[in-house]
Amino acid sequence: MADDKDVLRDVWYGRIPTCFTLNQDEVTEREAEPYYLLLPRVSYLTLVTDKVKKHFLKVMKAEDVEEMWFEYEGTPLKWHYPIGVLFDLHASNTILPWSITVHFKNFPDRDLLHCPSNSVIEAHFMSSIKEADALKHKSQVVNDMQKKDHKQLWMGLQNDKFDQFWAMNRKLMEYPTEEGGFRYIPFRIYQTMSDRPFIQKLFRPVSPEGSAHTLGDLLKEMYPAAIPNEGEQKRYQVVIHGIEPLLETPLQWLSEHLSHPDNFLHICVIPTPTD
Amino acid sequence: MSSGAKIMVWKRHISEQLKLRDRVQRQPFEEIFHQYNRLLEKSDLQAVLSERYQADKYEVQRGHEASSGS
Numbered sequence: 001m002a003d004d005k006d007v008l009r010d011v012w013y014g015r016i017p018t019c020f021t022l023n024q025d026e027v028t029e030r031e032a033e034p035y036y037l038l039l040p041r042v043s044y045l046t047l048v049t050d051k052v053k054k055h056f057l058k059v060m061k062a063e064d065v066e067e068m069w070f071e072y073e074g075t076p077l078k079w080h081y082p083i084g085v086l087f088d089l090h091a092s093n094t095i096l097p098w099s100i101t102v103h104f105k106n107f108p109d110r111d112l113l114h115c116p117s118n119s120v121i122e123a124h125f126m127s128s129i130k131e132a133d134a135l136k137h138k139s140q141v142v143n144d145m146q147k148k149d150h151k152q153l154w155m156g157l158q159n160d161k162f163d164q165f166w167a168m169n170r171k172l173m174e175y176p177t178e179e180g181g182f183r184y185i186p187f188r189i190y191q192t193m194s195d196r197p198f199i200q201k202l203f204r205p206v207s208p209e210g211s212a213h214t215l216g217d218l219l220k221e222m223y224p225a226a227i228p229n230e231g232e233q234k235r236y237q238v239v240i241h242g243i244e245p246l247l248e249t250p251l252q253w254l255s256e257h258l259s260h261p262d263n264f265l266h267i268c269v270i271p272t273p274t275d
Numbered sequence: 276m277s278s279g280a281k282i283m284v285w286k287r288h289i290s291e292q293l294k295l296r297d298r299v300q301r302q303p304f305e306e307i308f309h310q311y312n313r314l315l316e317k318s319d320l321q322a323v324l325s326e327r328y329q330a331d332k333y334e335v336q337r338g339h340e341a342s343s344g345s
Contacts, residue, residue: 003282003290010293017304033315036308038301058319097304242300243292249285258289 007257011241012162014041016087017097020052023071026104028059036097040160041084041241042261044125045070045077046115047158056102064104069112071101076111080124081190082260088239088268089190122154125262129153132186132263133172135202141172157261165261172263173256180212181205181252187265189222199223205252215254216247226269239268 015038022032035055039048046068053068070077077086077100091098107114115121129150133142142150149168156165175182182205189199199222205213219226219238226236227247237244240258259265 003286007286007290007293010290010297014293014296015301015304017300017308033318035315036304036311038304038308055315096300241293242296243289245292246285246288249289253286 004257008166009162011258012042012165012261014084014241015039016041016083019097019099020049020056020070020102021099022056022059023101023103026056026060027064029061030059032056032059039083039087039098041082041087043083043157043160044079044121045083045086046079047118047121048083052102056104060104066105067107067114067116069103069107071103072099076108078112079115079121080113082262082266084241084260085190085266085268088242089192089270092237092239092242092268092270093273118158122158125154125157126150128262128264129172132259135184135186136172136175136182136263138183141174145171153261169261169263179206180210182255185218185251185255185265186259186263187218187255187267189219189267189269191223191269192271203251205250205255212250212252214247215245215249215251218251219247223269234272236269237272239270240265 018037018039020035020037022028032055035052037049037052039045049068049070057065070079072086072090075090077090081089087098130139130142133139145168152164152168155161156168184202185205187200187203190197191199201222203213203218203221207213207217215238216227226238228234238247240254245254245258255265
């Protein structure tokens with residue numbers, strides 16, 4: 001259906017306006033102008049910021065430069081989460097553009113994974129796809145693919161090629177019609193105020209009675225506080241790709257259309273702004 | 276029945292919200308970021324050129340001093 005493909009495209013081409021500024025403590029030879037960039041929501045920070053790095057290296061001495069990392073209002077940003085998830089989770093009610101601070105020293109080893117090269121991002125991305133396929137099809141689809149097919153998924157993401165990526169990814173989105181959906185839905189629920197990085201459990205798209213599970217059903221089971229009681233004010237926003245889907249949205253359709261390229265449905269539960 | 280009537284409420288909601296999101300987060304910034312980055316490139320080029328100009332001037336001066344000294 002045509003409008004479903006429009007949804008896939010809108011998800012793929014989502015952008016976040018971002019202003020990068022150099023951390024004040026960095027030693028520079030001359031003043032560094034801020035750098036502005038539209039960041040792809042579905043990609044990874046360290047994959048799309050080559051230009052940011054180049055821009056700030058121009059004003060720095062080589063010996064003052066260690067591994068680059070990013071911070072938003074005191075929070076180190078995890079490059080292994082998709083960019084859209086970082087924004088929705090930490091900054092969705094901020095004034096645009098999103099203001100990120102760039103660091104070249106004091107790498108926070110306790111909070112962040114190192115990212116010495118793009119092959120580390122590729123390995124992380126592919127392991128997510130494999131984990132998702134293990135949940136959806138007991139790994140059958142991803143194992144039937146060839147090495148070059150895996151490469152096509154990664155190159156599609158890296159080079160922002162929607163058609164190249166989806167030519168392969170649609171195989172990962174198929175399921176037997178008689179089952180009405182995947183075996184389990186690959187999802188992760190993120191919350192700001194938690195020691196747990198995210199909630200991830202087994203959840204089927206169809207109930208034992210054969211009815212389709214909705215986003216509301218998932219939350220009722222995983223995060224009941226996210227659903228307002230009758231007559232109560234909404235305490236949380238449930239955000240996927242920067243929007244709030246209705247709770248009656250079928251989970252199987254969400255998994256097929258609003259997952260990230262890593263094949264997971266990343267769901268952010270954030271407190272409703274009070275002002 | 277028109278095809279539009281068949282679209283479920285939840286699906287139309289998602290399409291509309293995604294369009295609205297792009298109207299707020301993407302479209303207002305595309306052109307201005309592009310223009311800013313062009314300016315940044317120009318000012319970088321200027322910095323490189325003026326450094327080179329300074330270096331040339333220094334070279335010329337040294338050349339003069341060397342020839343007048345001999």
